[in-house]
């Protein structure tokens with residue numbers, strides 16, 4: 611039985627990915643920084659356990675990593691769009707820093723901490739949930755700090771993919787599309803199920819040799 615760890619998974623896309631992977635026989639480690647909400651979410655799934663994990667807190671990440679021994683798939687799902695992330699011309703640099711601390715460095719910190727466990731897997735995978743907002747080829751003015759953080763997350767994907775290729779660990783970015791979650795809002799065109807299909811595919815079904823790529827709906831998209 612394969613084990614998958616998902617960050618920020620008590621709601622939204624992360625929770626639906628957790629649900630689908632438990633249905634497919636994965637052992638799911640559902641993580642969240644909110645203890646009670648995370649525990650309640652995990653309790654509703656069969657074959658899921660809860661682990662408290664704040665991806666911005668090095669101590670929290672180290673504690674969580676210390677409670678895991680083997681891992682096949684890491685899904686870096688947790689992210690924020692900070693209040694006031696609106697206008698690049700007047701954006702406080704501190705807001706960019708805070709967004710990078712979660713969306714980019716949080717994912718990197720978690721990948722580093724759980725790497726020893728992933729290395730024990732015969733076919734380890736890291737899935738970084740990114741966003742089309744981070745595509746340099748499509749960059750506009752919407753949510754600048756968030757988009758910059760996702761561009762940088764994609765660079766983390768490329769660096770990790772190159773570094774981990776000799777170890778057989780696949781590292782990819784995926785965009786779920788604009789989905790009806792707390793982050794996406796009720797007016798988004800995609801359901802949570804539509805958004806998670808590509809994440810679950812990368813975690814479970816994509817050919818292992820596919821690494822260092824950016825995906826949406828099972829197709830490679832430009833950086």
Ligand SMILES: NC(=O)c1ccc[n+]([C@@H]2O[C@H](COP(=O)([O-])OP(=O)(O)OC[C@H]3O[C@@H](n4cnc5c(N)ncnc54)[C@H](OP(=O)(O)O)[C@@H]3O)[C@@H](O)[C@H]2O)c1
Nearest residue numbers: 618622623664665687688689741787788789791792793794
């Ligand atoms: N929804 C969309 O339209 C869309 C589009 C493109 C990409 N994405 C990406 O998809 C992923 C999931 O988003 P979503 O739509 O499901 O959003 P969501 O419902 O807002 O979920 C985000 C999750 O991240 C958690 N989180 C934030 N900071 C954290 C931290 N420091 N430590 C641990 N958990 C933390 C949140 O928990 P708290 O309550 O503790 O903050 C929440 O559980 C994100 O990476 C997002 O950027 C979403």
